[in-house]
Amino acid sequence: MPPSSALKSLLTSWVLTALVSSIVESYKCTSCSLYGCSADMQRTCETSKSCFVSKQELRASGMLLQHVEEKGCSSSKCVPRTFSATLGDDQTFGYSHQCCEDELCNQGDFQVPQKSSEPNGIKCPACYNVYDISCDPVLLDCTGTETKCVEVIGIDSPIFMIFAMGCATETACNLKNVTILNSIKIRTYCREQSSGDAH
Template sequence: FFAGELLQSVEEKGCASSSCVPLDFSASLGNNQTFGYKHQCCQDELCNKREFQLPQKSSHPNGIKCPACYSVDDISCEPDFLTCTGTETKCVNVIGISGPIFMIFAMGCATETACNLKNISILNNIKLHTYCVEGNGGPRVTSFMSSILTGFFLLKALL
């Protein structure tokens, strides 16, 4: 996991169920927030002792632009446009929920593997939900995500 200019690494190792599914993705969001995630599985004895490496992000523009913003404890934000780089070719909308009061709403560029994540648990049980559109998305993305966020907010209030 890496975030923004400062490299922050959180590594968890242990035994997983037999249904372990590998996943890795990266996203560049508003306010210079940059995230990388990798979940890998192995089968050999003590295989989780090996060193864990995140792939390096590219700084080369790929021609895609996405609306980007980042907000904590608010269900909206004013997006600016972000020039996407490397393999981050999708415009992503992210909702992160932890418990009844903490919420992250973000938009930006992401790898295709970051699209359509449902209830993925990361960093102290933050539940991620994502939705992607083709690159060069416009204002319709913001209004679509506002409706989804309103639904999540109402669902949270009812629970």
């Protein structure tokens, strides 16, 4: 093949590759508000991003205290995360943030992890306090996949603070500046806990 012909062929394949890579497919994601997704709307996302669904539930003694749900298009790389914790004062928290990359893939009903009733042999100190970074813990029998003892510090503003201890899934460990319930930024710390040891 003459050099000019080889050069032309190389240039043609480079142009085609550039054109193909510059074409960005798009697809629709269900998009709805922070406080419920009963009236779904649709938005178009680029395939370089993804659809997401985020759902959180805070319960006390089994009663739902707060529920936050949001669906939409991720503005950056979507990072999936699911965890649960059982804290002092019989507070339970479930969190699920899922990602997907297909037409209306976040349209369905998504659930947060539910508390198991099966004891797993782990005991953790548990308490729940607002406006103070200390509390008087009592031992809590952990259940299901909540096999880590967790400490949670949550800040909503310079004034509002939550401090809690209890049982959590391993995925709840060592979180930094994760926003829950729309505005509370949490940091978590976990440690192993032997059965019957409160310290």
